[in-house]
Amino acid sequence: MIATPDDCAWFSYERFPELAEAYCFTYVHGLTPEQLVVRLGGRPEDFTPMTLEELIETSYRNSYDTAFLGATTIGDCVFIVEPNGGLGIDEEIITPLSAGTRLVSHFRDPPGGASHRHHADTGAAGGVHLPVRNHPRTEVSRTHRL
Template identity: 85%
Template sequence: MIATPGDYAWFSYERFPDLADAYCFTYVRGLTPEQLMARLGGRPEDFTPMTLEELIETSYRHSYNTAFLGATTIGDWVFVVEPNGGLGIDEANIASLSAGTRLVSHFRDVEGIEYFYWSDDGEIRFCFIADEGCSEEVPEEVMESMRRIDADYRHLYPSDGPAFLLAEHLTGITLTPELLEGSTYLCGVIPEPR
């Protein structure tokens, strides 16, 4: 069965009030949560396993000069949840995290601005920013998904599913509410880059 944007309508403010308004989801192939934390400058020995609810609750108690995130393994990928964070769309982090592998991330801030990134081995292959459109020509690898989305490129709303659909296409991971809520995340503070 081919996924459609409507398949991700479950990711809503009603179901995830403290996450859907401002989040960043990042997928990195071939790394462990500990390796990902180390690439971001964190100390994995300081991290703690948490549920999604604990991750969200704890993240809102941290200052703006740090990032609080949780990472879990899904198949060959590490999946990162940042409530109200954006490390996964920072281009310096993208280069570091995708070195030798693939990164896919999508982000929504509290003002509703959405971003989508796909990077292979430090090179950004495709970027979409809701207010600006696509960074470059749409690569052939995602052209069919973009056609299925059937949306104006300037209006990519993750809450309506397109960013989730693109992430699924590029990672092979179908994010579900059960997967999001049922995973255990290795969580902790990452210093924000200066």
């Protein structure tokens, strides 16, 4: 399946300015949200259902010491949204998370920061880290297969 611009139309700076400044999006193939939570060491029953807007607001009201993420199913993948988070690029997290499957994540740091993309296949993680020095909303990402 090839993504088209319409597939990403929901995500715009105008609609979600706080999320557009700093986020991590992660796709994990073949898992349910519940399986993902268990792989992360959590309990699905401890998660509170909420909208994306509520997730963004909750994450920005709390400290950086706590990771806030949302997970939903898109096709045969679980899609993780982390407002101002970075679990999806932490190799200690994504290596076991991708065991037996594939994972792709994209991380955007605040303006002047960096944009990273990771690809992990059956537990082997890798990515290219590129600093973003242009317009604050510029995205630069590359991936390579291990």
